[in-house]
Amino acid sequence: PGNIILKNLKNHFRVYPVNPKRDEIEGLKCYKNLYEIREAIDWAIISLPAEKSVNAIKECVEKGIKLAIIVAGGFGEAGRKELESKIKESVNGSCKIIGPNTLGLLMPSKNLNTIFIPNVKYKKGDIAFVGQSGSLGVILMEELAREGLGISFFLGLGNRLDMNENEILDFLEKDENTKIIALYLESFFNAREFFEKCKKISSKKPVILLKAGKNSDGREAIKSHTGRISKISPNLLRCIMKQNGVIEARDLEEIIDFSKALHKYKEGGRRIAIITSAGGMGVISADYISDFDELELAKFDEETIKKLSKLLPPFASCKNPVDLTADATNEMYGKVLEIVSECKNVDMVLCLLQFHPPKINEELIDIMKEKVKKVNKPVFFCISGVSNEIMEEAKKELLIYPNIRRAMRAMNCLAYRKKWLEKDGKARMEKMDGDILTLLKENGIKIPEQSIVEDEIDDISLNYPLVCKIYSNKIYHKTDVGGVILNIKNRRELEEAIEKLRKKFNEKIIVQEMINGVEFIVGITAHEELGKIILFGLGGTMAELHKKHSFRMIPITREDAEEMVNELEINSLFNGYRGMKIDKQKLIDAIFRIAKISYCKNSSFEINPLIVNEEGAFAVDIKFV
Structure with missing residues (x-):
């Protein structure tokens, strides 16, 4: 790994190889140890086994190095937490640590690449990825490159001995090269702080999170990978992400699909128009919409339907989904997109381009490119019936997905983001004086009239019907143990209820006016x-x-x-x-x-x-x- 990292860096930085067994590496003078290097060192990359990395960190601290990347695994994730403890003791806050067990750091704008996997095919772009899986990051970078998208920043967090995702978020919030932030996490260094930072950042840049370990098998796998497990349940996590504007991705495919959409469009509303020349595809698309919380099928206004009816053949569907039928032409597709996008009830458009009808040819791609430039709403495409060469060329300007399902998920992502950006995210909390019960009443939360029964019930002056229940902090679910009697209509029933509860429980009894609802x-x-x-x-x-x-x-x-x-x-x-x-x-x-x-x-x-x-x-x- 060390040799690959050296090759990545030597043409862009002043690099000092350190190896006691070599005099020269890759044409550079090799030093026996850090003390031989007279110049000041900014940061170090330690590509040594776990045990030797501990000693290397001590040298880094003595040399005054402020940042060290520890590549090796075999630390806490392998049950050897004592090695991590030794590093912490040596550093004592004087040197920031990335890793251990990390693939490294990549910043294309700075020509900084410490990734030890050779020949990673990535492009320079505006998407940042921070994750606890370096290999996942490499796959993501290469898949994004195939889609014409690039990376602004990559970091493998590894075991997060020191530097963590929250510190990186602070950097990415201000990084002008980064427009979209994606993360893969198996646990949180500090979950509350993470989501508070995400809420702040999400108003300026979208944050996508793929959180692993949602079931017992996944959590067990995490133990041997990064060694730390989050105790936040999937439902709780989903709710907290929604509150703080974080976009949930369920897999790497969704990170890529969402990034594609967010790279081209900042946001998009929930009302979807569908254009197709195959009626069945339109029906399937309409069915898919009901699977997504943030999407609904747009209802065209009369003016839009009137324009479509003048353009389309009489047997075509002018309602949503718009079915051009097999009689579709290139010009018809383009004009329908223009009409539908002008409808005030439409927020986004899904164009299903089928090249099978006899009057459709490759010129349709160029027509759509020109139309999309003039449309001020997000337009998504699913294309079938063209060669790979034409498809790749079309991807350069059109937002194309391989199937309806993936297109809809990306549209849902844009609608979710628009909805969140429109929220008033500030929680205004004024000072309050008084006890909890008083404050509940003052804030409109009513508390039923009630009385605690000590001995006799003569002094109870409540309106029937009543509820009789045990008054206890020991018993949490009173109904489950028979500690609540409802719908008491008169004094005799009240006396019987109190007597029944006293026989069963050695607790005080509370009588309360019954509330229906x-x-x-x-x-x-x-x-x-x-x-x-x-x-x-x-x-x-x-x-x-x-x-x-x-x-x-x-x-x-x-x-x-x-x-x-x-x-x-x-x-x-x-x-x-x-x-x-x-x-x-x-x-x-x-x-x-x-x-x-x-x-x-x-x-x-x-x-x-x-x-x-x-x-x-x-x-x-x-x-x-």
Whole structure:
């Protein structure tokens, strides 16, 4: 590896090879050790076995070198954490370390290449890649080059003994050569800090994350690769990425597809128009749209349909998807793209170019190139029936994907980014005085009238129907153990309920006015990696039927709260399902205000259930953590 790195660098930098067994390497004088070099050294690349790397770092520190890249593996990922500890002790903050177990660093604009894999086929460009897999980065660089895209920065993080992804994000945020940031991570050095930085950066540059280790097999594989496992569940991670504007990629293919789209277009809306000369392809495309959260089939206005009907044959479809049929011509395709893109109800266009109809020929590519230049909306292409040579030439100017599925995923990426950029990402948190219960009431969260039963019930003056339940911090889910009795209609039933609970539990009894509505759970807790987070989901018996939950990092915005409600996919509850009447806006307000109180008071608690009806939100049971 060392010889390959030396060849990469020697024509661009003043390089000093160090090897006690050689006098010369690649035409350069070779030194026995670092102390023989009289000049000041800026940084060192250590291409030695793990044990020898430890001694080499000591020399680097004594020489005053400020940056060292340790190439070798065989450290913490191989169960030898003591070697990493020795390096940390030697460095003690005086020298920054990249690695160990790293493929290296690449900055084409600086002619800096420490990658030890020979003949990597990459192009200079504006996409940065930071990852815990060097080989994955090499594959990405070569695939991007095939698509005509290039790299501005590459770094293999390795074991992250010192330098980590959060420090690199600080650099990439300011790097003028970088327009898109992509990462592959198996764990987070500091997850909360990572997402806070991503939120800041995403307003200026898109951030794409491929996070590995989503199941037990993947996490087990990580142990032998980089040795550190994240404890953030896939659903929690997805929610936090959405909150902070991070684009989720599920594989390397999606990083490439998303980068292609983001390189050509900054953003794109959700309303999609489809143009095809094969009706079946249009139907398949329309079906695909329903698989994506951020996309919908555009509805043409009357003016657009009128223009299309004048242009197309009477047996063609002028609605969306537009089917030109086998009677399509080059000019027809071009004119339809022009008409559809002018429709105010269309945000993006998918053109399915089939070269099989008899009146279509290679000139269609040039027509589309000219039309796309005049269209101010993203236009995606799937092309079939042309030679590889024509396809490669077309890729230079048109955004082409090999199939509908991949094109739709990239379109969804652009729509997601537009939606996030339009959000008001600032969480405004004013100072609050008072205890949690008082603040809940002051912020519109109602608390049902209640009374704790010590001995007699004569002094209870609550309105029936009532709820009777045990008053205990030891028992978390009171309903599961029979610690709650509902719908108590009179004094006799109340006495019976209290007696029943006293016989079963040695706890105090609380009597509360019964609230009808839909039960939810809102909880704030401290996550090991993310800090304070808020959970929202259905509560009570509904929770067993609908186990989906939504999460966000505290603090949140009102838009975050609205997204949390939408992510549960419970719109039927707001539309009178089984006679239920819920005010959605009051639910959103309640979530936002509960999060705000938690943040301002630095307190963790759970409201389960939070009952919501037409009148508002009621915190029926509050447990402090």
